[in-house]
Amino acid sequence: MSSLSDIGTIKAIMQRHGFSFSKGLGQNFLVNPSVCPRMAEMGGANADSGVLEIGPGIGVLTAELARRAKKVVAIELDDRLIPVLDETLAGFSNVNVIHGDALRLDLAGIINDNFADCRNVAVCANLPYYITSPIIMALLESRLPVSSVTVMVQKEAADRICAPVGSRESGALTVAINYYSQPRMLFRVSPGSFMPPPKVTSAVIRMDILPEPEYDVGDEEIFFAMIKAGFSQRRKTLANSLTSGGFLSKEQAATALADADIPPNSRIESLSMDKLAELSVAIQKLCKN
Numbered sequence: 184m185s186s187l188s189d190i191g192t193i194k195a196i197m198q199r200h201g202f203s204f205s206k207g208l209g210q211n212f213l214v215n216p217s218v219c220p221r222m223a224e225m226g227g228a229n230a231d232s233g234v235l236e237i238g239p240g241i242g243v244l245t246a247e248l249a250r251r252a253k254k255v256v257a258i259e260l261d262d263r264l265i266p267v268l269d270e271t272l273a274g275f276s277n278v279n280v281i282h283g284d285a286l287r288l289d290l291a292g293i294i295n296d297n298f299a300d301c302r303n304v305a306v307c308a309n310l311p312y313y314i315t316s317p318i319i320m321a322l323l324e325s326r327l328p329v330s331s332v333t334v335m336v337q338k339e340a341a342d343r344i345c346a347p348v349g350s351r352e353s354g355a356l357t358v359a360i361n362y363y364s365q366p367r368m369l370f371r372v373s374p375g376s377f378m379p380p381p382k383v384t385s386a387v388i389r390m391d392i393l394p395e396p397e398y399d400v401g402d403e404e405i406f407f408a409m410i411k412a413g414f415s416q417r418r419k420t421l422a423n424s425l426t427s428g429g430f431l432s433k434e435q436a437a438t439a440l441a442d443a444d445i446p447p448n449s450r451i452e453s454l455s456m457d458k459l460a461e462l463s464v465a466i467q468k469l470c471k472n
């Protein structure tokens with residue numbers, strides 16, 4: 184099989200299978216031959232590892248992962264691509280393609296069933312951008328036994344995820360991701376690297392999963408509810424944003440902020456991870472009293 188990043192090859196495959204791109208499913212396929220090998224190398228594919236891929240498309244990244252990893256499981260939602268993948272990945276005996284929605288499948292079960300003989304498991308994917316945040320959060324929140332998550336996302340999402348917590352560029356997603364992992368920017372990818380080219384620039388990021396969260400936030404549900412309330416009104420002072428949507432009363436917000444030694448006119452975007460954890464614990468103390 185000639186290179187799966189070759190435009191002529193892709194067109195021939197599409198014609199043979201009567202396939203056309205679905206914008207709704209975020210189908211922009213990589214045609215820059217240098218991107219997939221770099222992603223696979225930097226995404227933790229090696230002789231001992233199992234790799235979970237979400238959205239293989241016609242299998243261009245899957246093939247690079249399969250060349251390096253012990254085993255690859257690729258989950259594809261579009262049923263039209265399953266016969267395509269049967270053809271393009273026929274030369275690899277270490278790939279298992281699963282037809283389904285990555286947001287609905289039991290990923291822990293899939294990892295258990297497929298990667299028992301692998302020393303570690305990594306996620307590596309060129310994500311469909313319409314579900315970037317839910318997919319990343321599903322991977323992190325469910326505490327899957329994976330050591331890293333390397334994904335291509337829109338550059339704006341990558342900048343936000345990799346911004347320091349406590350900076351203007353940070354957001355609720357930045358905090359959540361930094362709670363579970365250590366994110367870092369790997370490299371940018373231009374629109375011309377895809378067919379069809381998207382309107383936005385993309386970037387590949389890697390999140391190394393922490394064995395345990397580094398911050399004691401107390402009850403995680405309350406911590407994340409606080410983050411949601413705070414960032415939903417991020418330009419307001421914390422005294423105001425914490426009362427939004429009825430999360431806390433004015434008195435409760437004032438007491439918790441004083442307890443965590445945070446000036447009431449601070450904004451949530453200026454708080455470090457330490458301070459956010461302290462505030463979360465102060466709120467929980469207050470709920471118990």
Ligand code: SAM
Binds near residue numbers: 285
């Ligand atoms: N990996 C290929 C590449 O790099 O050329 C294709 C990437 S394309 C950006 C995203 C892929 O995700 C498409 O193949 C699309 O059909 C698939 N997809 C979209 N939503 C999905 C979902 N919920 N679960 C699994 N795959 C999905």
